[in-house]
Amino acid sequence: MNIEFSEILWLDNQHEVSLDELIALSGLSLQEIQHLVASGALKPNNPAEDHWHFNSHCIVSIRTLCKLKQDFxxxxxxxxxxxxxxxxxxxxxxQLQKLNQNSSD
Amino acid sequence: MKYKDYYEILGVAKTASQDEIKKAYRKLAHQYHPDVSKDPAGEEKFKEIGEAYATLKDLEKRAAYDELGRYPSGQEFKPPPNWSGSQGGQGYSFDDVDLADLFTSFTKARQGGQHQGHKMPIPGQDYELAIQITLEDAYHGTTVDLSFTVPEYDAQGQLKRVPHTFKARIPKGVTDGQKMLLRGKGGKGANGGANGNLYLNISFIPHRLFRVVDHDIFIDLPLTVTEAALGATVEVPTLEGAVNLKVPAGIASGQKLRIGKRGLPKHNQENGDLFAIAQIVVPAKPSDKERELFKALSEASIFNPRAHFE
Incomplete structure (x- = not known):
């Protein structure tokens, strides 16, 4: 049995992916990502720079988006x-999860 | 291989037009899409609907599907000899795969052979696995055994379900609902295409004492009436052993006491916090002595908790 130690990527707001990684992981084209950024739906962490980076959590939403795009x-x-x-x-x-926690006190 | 009636799944006749198939799919997708529906059974149903639509919406695949013949749903069957959807040629066993694998490989073979006779790289399929870990494992980090099967061609060109089994280290500090990605651990790519990825959806096994929101941990802290009224120092369990917590006099039920940095670890930041939530409890069956003392307290006390009602 192999032990996998090195290739884990956290999909959250603490870790980043580059534009190239986002294209490879999401299945979206550069044009589609540029459209999402231009419309304000997707925000790079460094919008003024040439090589954008994004919070890795956006991969989760974008994969969901791709499924919805394909299905509908x-x-x-x-x-x-x-x-x-x-x-x-x-x-x-x-927020609801946090509020529920507070209201159950 | 078990037969699935894709027409029946979509609720259309075998003679349905492509437009009718699309409409039927859309209607069911709105009902069962896992990103739209909260029906727990919806996800499985949607997979079935998606599988049926993926085949029937494509004229070539639909023709190959129709060529299989029609059987009662769930009945074992084999594609006819020289079936046009077969990528394995004569003697193909079909024992170890299902219909979805067969039509996925059909698509891949078509993609791979399309470009002026040159085989195009085909990326491997992505997979998702849900895994449950304990809160203690999330706090300290853990190693989990992962096992799932993926359809792959063997050396003889036969499509088979191959087990993928390996261990993955879950670093400390994951939260409930955390997603992680294992690069290249999905399905194998073909013709030089990259392997697919494996997505892990991590959830926590409910803990008998603690509840978790993000990186903060919550615990109910039962207190006696006297501890709440007079204050006390009580022992509170945490994921790194018990700590002594000073409860201030006059605490009310529901008030939170924060124990800093005893929550889950955060990446490059301090740990979350642990919150002990005061719960004032009384004995369900007080002893005679307790009853006597409570009665004396009741008679002597001038405290009116409902003063604001007046």
Whole structure:
């Protein structure tokens, strides 16, 4: 049995992926990512620089987005809007979890 | 190999048009899509629907599927000799695969052979695994055994389900719902294509004492009436052993006492915190002596917890 130690990537807001890694992992094209960034749905951590980096958690949302795009044939504007909603849902779910914890006290 | 009736799954007739198939799929996808539906059974149903649609929406694959014949759902069957969807030629066993594997390989073979006679690189498929770990494992880090099967061609060109079994180290500090990626640990790429990736969805086995929100840990701290009224120093368990916690006099149920940095580790930051939530409890069956003392307290006390009602 092999022991895998080196190739784990945390998908969270503490770790980053480069634009190239995001393209490779998400299956999106450079143009699609540029469209998401231009629409404000996806925010690089270093927008002023040439080589963008993103929080690795965006891979989770973008993979979900790609599945939705494929399954419901989303057009580009709906595509960007859906990513915004996915991120909003994730944030709200986390807040709800914290509120539930407080209200159960 | 077990037969799946893709037409039945989508609820359409075998003669349905491509448009009817698409409409039926869309309707079911809205109902069962795991990113839309919260129905726990929905995910499995959606996989089935997606598998059926992936085959029937593609005219070439639909024709190959129709060529298989029609059987009752779940019945064992073998594709006919020289079936057009077969990539393995004569003598192909089909024993170790399912219909989804067969049509996935059909697509890959088509992609791989398309470019002016040159075989195109085909990336391996990504997989997702859900794993459960204990809170203690999350705190200290752990190693988990991972095992799943992926469809791969063997040396004879036969499509088979091959077990992928290996260990992965989960670093300390993962949180409930954390996602991780193991690069290259998904399905094998073909014609020089990169291997797929393996996504791990980590969740915590519920703990008998602790609850977790992000990197913070919460524990209910039962206190007697006298401990709450007079204050006390009580022992509170943490994931690194018990600590003594000073409970201030006059604490109310629900108030939180923070024990700093006793939560889950964070990457390059201080640990989260542990919160002890006061719960004032009384004996369900007080002894005679306790009853007597509570009665005396009740008679002597001028405290009115409902003063604000007036």
């Amino acid at each position: 044939e989303l057009e580009p504007n709906a595509f960007a809007l859906t990513l915004l909603f996915l991120e909003r849902i994730r944030t709200l779910e986390l």
